[in-house]
Amino acid sequence: MKLHTKDITFAAMFAALMAIGANITSFIVIGGVPITLTTFFCILAGLLLGSRLGAISMIVYTLVGFAGAPVFANFSGGIMVIAKPTFGFILSYIIVAYVTGKIVEKKPTRNIFIAASLIGMGINYFVGTNWMYVAYKYIVETPFDYSIVWSWMLAPLPKDFILSIFAGLLAYRMKGIVTQPNTTDAVNTKQVS
Numbered sequence: 030m031k032l033h034t035k036d037i038t039f040a041a042m043f044a045a046l047m048a049i050g051a052n053i054t055s056f057i058v059i060g061g062v063p064i065t066l067t068t069f070f071c072i073l074a075g076l077l078l079g080s081r082l083g084a085i086s087m088i089v090y091t092l093v094g095f096a097g098a099p100v101f102a103n104f105s106g107g108i109m110v111i112a113k114p115t116f117g118f119i120l121s122y123i124i125v126a127y128v129t130g131k132i133v134e135k136k137p138t139r140n141i142f143i144a145a146s147l148i149g150m151g152i153n154y155f156v157g158t159n160w161m162y163v164a165y166k167y168i169v170e171t172p173f174d175y176s177i178v179w180s181w182m183l184a185p186l187p188k189d190f191i192l193s194i195f196a197g198l199l200a201y202r203m204k205g206i207v208t209q210p211n212t213t214d215a216v217n218t219k220q221v222s
Contacts, residue, residue: 032082039207040086043074047090047122048100056103060181061161064103066184069192071122072129072149076142076200080130087122087194112168117160124156125149127191137204143197146158150193158182 032040050066057064075083094100097107101119110116132145162178165171 032085034081036078036095039078040082040089043070043078043083043086044090044093044100046070046075047087048093048098051102052104055206058185059184060178062166062181062185063115064185064188065102067102067118067122067190068125068150068153068189071125071153072146072193072196074146075126075129075149076133076145076196077130077203078126080127080132082131083126084123087126091119091123100177112164114161114164114169116164117156118153120160121153121156125152128152133200133204137201139198139201142201142204143194145199146193147190150189154182154186154189173194 047067047070050070051063053066054064071083071123073086074086077083078086090100094106095108095111099106101110102115105113110119129149132148134144135141156208158179162173162175165173165178
């Protein structure tokens, strides 16, 4: 996959939006889960950038965090985040961006955008919550029951559900703007011909 300047800019922009979304409200923690806007931004990345570039933007976000930049929730960073119970959510962002992008690439209607957003949210919750349960049970060795860990997700669920629908509607309206052909590439192609 050849990346153009516009692609790199969009990928970097969504990596930055993830860092902002991870920390803007992360001081609110329910159970072990910080309340963030990262689900919204990773879904939006997949919907607007497509499966590959959306996933690349989430990989960039993750690698920047692994390098030590404080881009994860509660201004955390570093490779040790892998040992945290909430790492599953970070891992899920790559999958969510890829899957939501792949869904809308096949049939880009408004209803498909909304459905892709909700499927992305479901993937985020499934991967993140199951990782959190395994981490609490076997790494931290706490007696939390599976249902207790899932009950923590009830607090951010209404916010994420509404924002996922909003992401679908917003991306559907913005898709034509973001996917405009690169005018520089079009000029260069004409000059080569």
